[in-house]
Amino acid sequence: MEIVAAADSDERGLSLLKVVTVLQKVVVFVHSFTINKLRKHTSQISSTAGTSTMPDMREEDISTKVQEICQSLILGEELMREVCDRMEEEINKGLSKDTNPEATVKCFPTYVRDLPNGKENGRFLALDLGGTNFRVLLIELGDKCSMDSRIYAVPQPIMVGPGDGLFDHIAECMASFIKERDLGDEILPLGFTFSFPCKQEGLTKARLACWTKGFRCAGVEGNDVVELLKQAISRRGDVKIKICAVLNDTTGTLMSCAWKNHNCRIGLIVGTGTNACYMEKLEKVELWDEDRNDPPQVIINTEWGAFGDSGCIDFIRTEYDNNIDRESINPGRQLYEKMISGMYMGEIARQVLVHLVSQGLLFGGYSSDILLEKGSFFTKYISEIESDKVGDYNNCRNILEELGFNDATDADCANVRYVCTCVSRRAAYLAAAGVAVLLNRINEESVTVAVDGSVYRFHPHFHNLMVEQISHLIKPGIKFDLMLSEDGSGRGAALVAAVATRIAAIR
């Protein structure tokens, strides 16, 4: 009796399932029919409007609803100028003695007072820690620069484990590099590129202010990272080096470019994180309490990734930015960085895509499990999708297949591309706002900005978008160019060490 009843209810369940499946199909059909109608309607509206703010794509392919949802990511001229004004205010706060303790853009003086003259020479070691990989480099400066380097992974448990573990790992990689190249007998000068916010107290003393970019090693914040490195080296006892300088990758980028380009005054990174440094007149650096002799200037490491942590750019932040911040390992911190850099851009795009799906505006309203996973939409996908020619969705389709969407329509692809375009354009414009503020401060007739980082390097339009926006925001009469700076963290570190040695020899 019981068994029959169970079979009965199973059958009823199955029939119910069939009805639900048919209903779902009807809903999907009606839904995509409605969306297509809506798209046709939108394309008429757009073509009569005759304007396109996205020259690299056909805006008429994008539904009004999708455009409305992405509107919060679009920054018009007025907003951009407001961002610049607030960045200017925050930099002034960072440089002034009274306001620096509460400032979010810390503007740390780097103790690098001079740029290379192009005649630097010798052999140097460099360590580069600050993002996705850790590298050890051997650099030979002369007429040309030759470099030998090796990349070492920093395993995730080390990134969030005890500080000693991190520095032991660095020392171990360095020891194996030195051994492999038989450099044991030479005491080589070393530049340590450590690209996290540090308060420098000298050219070889840098206290970590706070970890960023996914690192969180205990016992390092507040301590001198050069000292921690020295301790790790002495724990091993098999490495002989002379640490000549600790620097940030922005400084390395600026120095590396300035080696041959004497107009270079700004270093910019748009990679895992974002940051910039620039050459500032000492008279504007109230914080500076060392000698004010020639040269009366110092490179300032702005640490602008933290711009907005005071709430001053909340007026442009979106629900997607809030979600990303909330789910990050450093909520409330590095808010400007979280809108710009490679660690977050893909995730911003994913958040928007998931929202569009939930509104029934993408993929017939059905997501894939992969798209719902945090971090599944890589920032490099944005570059790849935007590299497709207008109207061609080759890369886009491949990526969507990787994400579990095998039947994406052209309209889906156009919408995905539109989202990517909005996210990358906003990132490029925001980075441009910061650069424009620095150019206006420097106020020289012609300035080269040295840029590094995979987002700037590989995104197909990032450079052009930045140039376009900087041109709008700088004072008339200033000329600038953005130059890809090759290997700031290696060659730049060697150059800082070389310039420091030169200055020390003169004094």
Ligand SMILES: Nc1ncnc2c1ncn2[C@@H]1O[C@H](COP(=O)(O)OP(=O)(O)OP(=O)(O)O)[C@@H](O)[C@H]1O
């Ligand atoms: N093709 C690409 N287009 C856009 N972004 C990319 C691309 N490839 C990698 N990225 C992003 O660039 C970031 C890595 O940048 P980069 O290679 O400059 O690393 P890094 O030197 O470790 O970072 P940082 O300079 O901030 O310390 C990652 O977040 C990654 O998502």
